[in-house]
Amino acid sequence: MGLTKRIIPCIDVDLDDDGNAAVYTGVNFENLEYTGDPVEMAREYNEAGADEFVFLDITASAEGRETMLDVVESVADEVFIPLTVGGGIRTVDDIAETLRAGADKVSITTGALENPQLIDDGARAFGSQCIVISIDARRRFDDEGEHYVDVDGESCWFECTKSGGREGTGIDVVEWAREAEQRGAGELFVNSIDRDGTKDGYDLALTSAVTEAVSTPVIASSGCGEPGDMYDVFTDADADAALAASIFHFGEYTIQETKEALADRGLAIRQ
Numbered sequence: 001m002g003l004t005k006r007i008i009p010c011i012d013v014d015l016d017d018d019g020n021a022a023v024y025t026g027v028n029f030e031n032l033e034y035t036g037d038p039v040e041m042a043r044e045y046n047e048a049g050a051d052e053f054v055f056l057d058i059t060a061s062a063e064g065r066e067t068m069l070d071v072v073e074s075v076a077d078e079v080f081i082p083l084t085v086g087g088g089i090r091t092v093d094d095i096a097e098t099l100r101a102g103a104d105k106v107s108i109t110t111g112a113l114e115n116p117q118l119i120d121d122g123a124r125a126f127g128s129q130c131i132v133i134s135i136d137a138r139r140r141f142d143d144e145g146e147h148y149v150d151v152d153g154e155s156c157w158f159e160c161t162k163s164g165g166r167e168g169t170g171i172d173v174v175e176w177a178r179e180a181e182q183r184g185a186g187e188l189f190v191n192s193i194d195r196d197g198t199k200d201g202y203d204l205a206l207t208s209a210v211t212e213a214v215s216t217p218v219i220a221s222s223g224c225g226e227p228g229d230m231y232d233v234f235t236d237a238d239a240d241a242a243l244a245a246s247i248f249h250f251g252e253y254t255i256q257e258t259k260e261a262l263a264d265r266g267l268a269i270r271q
Contacts, residue, residue, distance in 0.1 A: 004270055008050065008244075009249075012026075015059070023041055026196070027197035076103065087107075091118070119131060133189065138192075139151065141155070190219065190220055208236070
């Protein structure tokens with residue numbers, strides 16, 4: 001386990017019917033419901049003591065459009081903690097524009113799967129610390145994978161998806177994590193489609209499969225329902241950071257309450 005664990009709120013941003021940026025929350029990457037204004041939520045999380053903040057434009061890749069950089073600029077004006085921005089990043093120029101808009105790091109999913117050289121080029125141009133490779137993983141119970149784990153008595157592997165989880169790739173998550181690390185990724189952002197929005201806890205099997213395969217810091221995402229779930233993913237799956245959305249967005253727990261609960265159980269948490 002690392003020395004200090006990070007607690008990171010995340011907002012999933014899309015355009016509403018009027019073309020304005022809005023935060024949405026869903027389950028299994030579907031059934032999205034309006035949750036709030038991205039700039040206001042960024043301000044609130046900055047003041048609440050979040051260690052970092054993640055802004056994901058959740059339909060940019062699927063719709064083939066660029067990230068909403070004007071909104072990123074407004075969010076960056078409100079947060080004074082590391083800001084990661086993802087969605088629709090396909091080229092080195094996209095990375096540069098996103099960083100100029102105020103991001104400290106970029107999160108890349110589809111663009112890296114379709115062009116792995118983007119990881120090398122991005123790390124070379126801006127430093128590995130700027131390049132976060134996001135993995136949208138789903139379980140598959142067939143014989144087409146490379147690395148299998150036992151989940152509730154069944155053998156499964158994890159497949160990388162793209163375009164916001166809409167398309168399978170046939171690529172094994174563990175192999176992709178290793179390749180991304182070798183190409184220069186500074187962090188790996190591991191999302192479980194199966195646990196997204198369920199509040200049933202992180203996918204410990206998925207997170208462990210990645211942390212055991214790489215030395216690059218791993219951010220666990222999807223499924224957090226309470227601080228105890230973060231404790232589990234830190235201690236049982238060796239994640240370096242835990243990302244959550246719903247429990248914070250809807251006021252079930254504050255950042256400070258979460259940090260205190262984890263510190264009370266002996267974890268080194270940033271205060």
